Amino acid sequence: MSTITFVDPHLSIQTVTVTSLSSTQNPTVTSASQSFPDTTGTLISTLETGGNPPVQPFPTSVPTISSATLQPLNSTVPFGNETATGPRSTVTETITLPLTTFETVVVTHTVTTVPVQTTALLTSVTVVNTTITSNGTAITTSSAGTTVVTSTGSTLVETTFSASSTITGTVATTITTGGSLTNLPTATSDCLLSMGCYGQDIFQPIALGQPPSNIEQRSGHPVPRLGVSNSTGPLETNKFYQNFVLGSQGDPSFVMPYSLTWSQGSGNAQSWGMAISHVDGSQKVFGPANTAIPGSPNSYYINPLGIQSLILSASEFGSSTLLTSDSLLPFSANIHLQPSAGSSSVLTLPVVQGMGFVTGQYANLQPALQSSVFFRNVAAAGEPKPGVFKYKVTLEDGKVWLIYAIPTNGVAPNFQLISSTLLEGISNWYGDIQIAKLPDASFESIYDEAAGAYPTAGHISGYAHDAKAQYSLSWSKAGAYSSNATLLMFSLPHHVDSFDSTTRGNVTEMQLQTTTKGNATAVVADYWVLEEDEMPTTLDFSPWRPGNTTQSLVALSSVAISAIQSVAAIEASQNMSAQTNLNSMYYSGKALSKFATLVYTMHDLADQQDLAKSALLELESCFEVFSSNQQQYPLIYDTDWKGVVSSASYVTGDSGEDFGNSYYNDHHFHYGYFLHAAAIIGYLDPTWLVENQDYINTLARDVSNPSSLDQYFPVFRSFDWYHGHSWAKGLFESGDGKDEESSSEDAMFAYGLKMWGKTIGDASMEARGNLMLSVLARSLQSYFLMTSDNVNQPAEFIDNKVTGIMFENKVDHVTYFGTDLSYIEGIHMIPIMPFSTLTRTPQFVEEEWTAYFADGAVRQASDISGGWKGIVYANLAIINPTAAYNFFTQSDFDASWIDGGASRTWYIALSAMLGGVS
Incomplete structure (x- = not known):
């Protein structure tokens, strides 16, 4: 068929x-x-x-x-x-x-x-x-x-x-x-x-054509597509399975709640199969306590790597074993192990986020189930369904695992315990083997009922109407019982919080600890429906609070307008070209966004239309350097992985140039600023859109293409709809998986996308930005921005307030660029924009300010120097706008307190409208 x-x-x-x-x-x-x-x-x-x-x-x-x-x-x-x-x-x-x-x-x-x-x-x-x-x-x-x-x-x-x-x-x-x-x-x-x-379809394509002709198309990306087969279309670069196609191919894939690692002859079992690990909360390792921070939280926690609880392998596997992959999709990939190149015998693992079982599809192999933790007891446990052979395994660490073998031709695998590390089946076997960890005997029937079916790919869809949206995560499935068994999938805490009533009825009591996202909860369903009922549809370019329109904020008084006007006149006289035409897409984008915000504030909030029009013309000229691709390191379209990257690493040979943009690092951080700047320019001058819309859409497509119809970019390169936030790390092998540092710049991209969609009249894009902001607010408050009542991060860690760098396998209260506490907290603030009041709740800001920045605290704000000082005080406007307004309007204000991606003009307007002056 x-x-x-x-x-x-x-x-x-x-x-x-x-x-x-x-x-x-x-x-x-x-x-x-x-x-x-x-x-x-x-x-x-x-x-x-x-x-x-x-x-x-x-x-x-x-x-x-x-x-x-x-x-x-x-x-x-x-x-x-x-x-x-x-x-x-x-x-x-x-x-x-x-x-x-x-x-x-x-x-x-x-x-x-x-x-x-x-x-x-x-x-x-x-x-x-x-x-x-x-x-x-x-x-x-x-x-x-x-x-x-x-x-x-x-x-x-x-x-x-x-x-x-x-x-x-x-x-x-x-x-x-x-x-x-x-x-x-x-x-x-x-x-x-x-x-x-x-209502509004949230996932319509942005565009389907080629990138602009002034962006050179080039093959020969520095990172090869290692082992990727049968793929001529776009390939994901920032997903959970990326370690399988990078470097040694031997670092883990964190599927949640399990992790998978190609064992490559390592461990007690010396296996060449796919090792399965699940780490309980009690196994987490914590760094030293930071006694300077109230509550003395541990500086980091990490989950142990290399625990090979069970291994899906075959007797034919050895040092010639080859790992290949195909179907690198947003939620899944197929990983194949073959005894040698060209062999018709193959073990295929459909690796899907949240999968309830780790499944291996065997074709003409002798199954070898191994363990480097050692088998203590292996018992045949009957047939929960016709043709499904079940085994119950207890390892020497006391953990219990279930194994289900479903032969294609009805021939039982006839597993024999050969040694404490090897459980071996019959030769030339065809069928599926499914493995799952059993946290408690009372949940065994849940696995029994779900056995014989497994997901092969994930899909997302959704609609929005006004401030309400409903989206679905669904899965294609396979297996002998795929037509009459419902999938067992693990959800993260933020999923459960937004399930609709029907999906909530499919939630079980079975949970397994994840590496960095609290407990995963098993759900028996082929799809989930999730709801967001209060999307930030009224969020615009002006200061804003959740649940309110801009009209409900404090109107700018004559005193505030006067203060804004005097500062704006000075900031508008700055050399925009010198600040924007840099050798970094990140810093250039920040500066373009800064000046766009300045122009908007003058034009719409401070009654300085004439000055704003003059500044807008200069800003448009600065932006043209990029839309014509004439910046210091022009963009190129990489035809290997399919994306728009900086040429910086191609020219210098340095993979870390511009934070690794050429290697797909941080694209959402970089291009979100461009989207925001363009949204304001197009709002103030719609004629500008004619020549620039295609360029900005290309940046949006690179980071956040919503449709597989678009064959020039992968679907959602950065944003992970399973985790509810983006991953910044691109084509770099990493033992602890993908990571995300600046959660606030993740939200900045969603905000830029929303506002760009609004400016150009793309209702689907605007709705998608609104939904991404709502999901981000939920996930950031669940995992990154930790109030005292947080239940998803370890109690020993939550007093840090922010996670610092969130990896898939560890969380470290630090930054990539320094250990100053104002950096670690501030990287989750920057930039302070209208959306900041959505993601950063008053409770969180109050707790963070008290712990770090209040007078007498460990890093009191008055002692901070440089641009981080302005960021911290702008953040204060969320809970104490009067204090923030007074700080930014003081007569002896030091201009060095303003970050290169921010303007004092905006900070004054923000503080005033949030309630700083009447």
């Missing part, structure tokens, strides 16, 4: 299943199904065979769908007030099949559709008409009015049902679509926001 999969930016995965194909001279499709969301979009097809990744070129004997375009007559979907009778819209689907007997065969289905809501009952679907044409001439028309009555009552994210239309002649089809609804809500307030209650 072959499957043609439509990859789209919308809610559901579009699939057509072809069950019968004859030769190309007389192709016949006997059955096909097509599901699609009720929205507009262009779908691009790829061909898959037997569930494997696409293989190029397509087999010439298989007619493939080349494209399909969905165009609803009513693309604006209201919330509530729909009628219970009649279709909401009519959708025409056109599919082109390239055949040898006809130049073109077009199959057109016209069907009635209605959105499915959680409060509604789906009762039927009606096929209005089906027409087949050859070269524009109708050759068959049939099936008008075909109706199928379905079962009623559904709470799925999106529910579709099938109606068949059989056509005499060349093609027979099954149409999958929505249908008529009963029990529809009658008012907007009753309309539960669900994937079927459509």
Whole structure:
């Protein structure tokens, strides 16, 4: 069976299943199904065979769908007030099949559709008409009015049902679509926001074309695509599995709650398989206490590496074993181990974030399950399902693990305990082996019920309406029981906090400790629905507080305006070119954002329009250096990994140049400032957008392309929708995994994306920025910005207040550039912008100020020098705007207290509008 999969930016995965194909001279499709969301979009097809990744070129004997375009007559979907009778819209689907007997065969289905809501009952679907044409001439028309009555009552994210239309002649089809609804809500307030209650699609592509022509396209990236096979499209660079394709390939992948490491002959077992580790909270190692900080928190904690609890291996593996990978996607990758290059025998591990089991797919190998912790006891535990052979293992550390072996041909693996490190099966075995840690015997049945199914890839989709959004994390799955077993996936604490009621009902009591994110909780579901009900839709360029519009803030008094005007006149006279045209995308972006904020403040807040217009012209000239790609180190488009990177490392040979931008480090930190600056410039001068929009969109696509339709950039390079924040580390091998230092600059990118989307009228981008900000606020407050009641980080660590550098395997209260406490805390403040009041709660700021910066505290603010002093006092405006205002307006203010990416003008306006002066 072959499957043609439509990859789209919308809610559901579009699939057509072809069950019968004859030769190309007389192709016949006997059955096909097509599901699609009720929205507009262009779908691009790829061909898959037997569930494997696409293989190029397509087999010439298989007619493939080349494209399909969905165009609803009513693309604006209201919330509530729909009628219970009649279709909401009519959708025409056109599919082109390239055949040898006809130049073109077009199959057109016209069907009635209605959105499915959680409060509604789906009762039927009606096929209005089906027409087949050859070269524009109708050759068959049939099936008008075909109706199928379905079962009623559904709470799925999106529910579709099938109606068949059989056509005499060349093609027979099954149409999958929505249908008529009963029990529809009658008012907007009753309309539960669900994937079927459509609003703004959050994940529409930004653009699909090539990067601007003035950005050179270049191959030969310094980092090779090690072991990556069957990939011509964009490759992820900042994901959890990156160690498998970098350097030695021997550093861990932190899948949460497990970690996986190619053992490469190491450990007591001297295995060449894939080692599985899970570390309990009691095994964490803590650094020395910092007695200068109230509460004397430990300076760091780390999870031990190299514990090979169980190892998925094979007797054929040895020093010639080869690790390759494919399908490097946002939530998953396929990792393959072969005895040697070219061998047809292979162990494949679909590695997916949050997977409940570690699964190995064996093809013609003798399974060898090993342990460097040593087997204490191995017991056969029956068959929880037909054809599923279960074993219960106790290791010498007292930990209990479960093993499920599911043979493809029904042949039992017949495991024999050969030694304290080796459990060996039979030769030439085909099937799946699944491994999971059992934290308590009472949870064993949860694993039993889920065995036989596992995720192969993750997907994200979502819609927004006003300040509400609902998004879904869902998974493709495989396994002998994939059709009748629900997936077992582990969620992080911030997921559980935002689950909708249905998903919350699938949460179990089983938990496993993660390395740096508290306890992971097992959820029995093929998809999760998560909600954000208070997105920062009113957040704009002006000072802002959550829950309030800008009008509810303090109006600028004449005193404040006078103070702003006098400082703004001086700052606007600075040499913008000297501060912006630097050898660093990071520092250049900060300066562009700084001057854009200054111009905005003058123009919109301080009644200095004439001065602002003059400054805006100079700022536009400075920005043109970058949009024309004439800066000191121009950008290049890397055709190997597919992304826009600085040419700095190519020129100097230094991988750390500009913080490693050429190696995909920190792109969200760097390009977020450009997005913000461009959003303000375009807001003040819409004509500027004509020449610059493509360039800024390219930066947005590089960091945060939301759609696999875009074949020039990977999907969400930096932002990790599982963890709820970005990872800064790019193509560098790391024993402790990816890391993130400046959580506030992560939020700055989301803010820049939101505001750029608003400026250019990209509603999907604006909604996506709002959702990212909401998710970031939730995750940062859960893991990075620790109030005294934080339950996710160790009690011995939370008095540090901020994490410092968050790795996947450790957290270290430090920075990459120094140990001064104002740096460590301040890197999670910078830049102080309107979104800062969203991510940094008053409780957190109060606790942090008291611990570090209050008079007499360990790093009292009055003693801080340089730009960090201004950052700390601007942060104070969140809880004490009067004190901040007085600081920035003092007569003997030292200009050195302002960071190169900030303006005193903005800080005065921010403090005043947050309540610093009336």
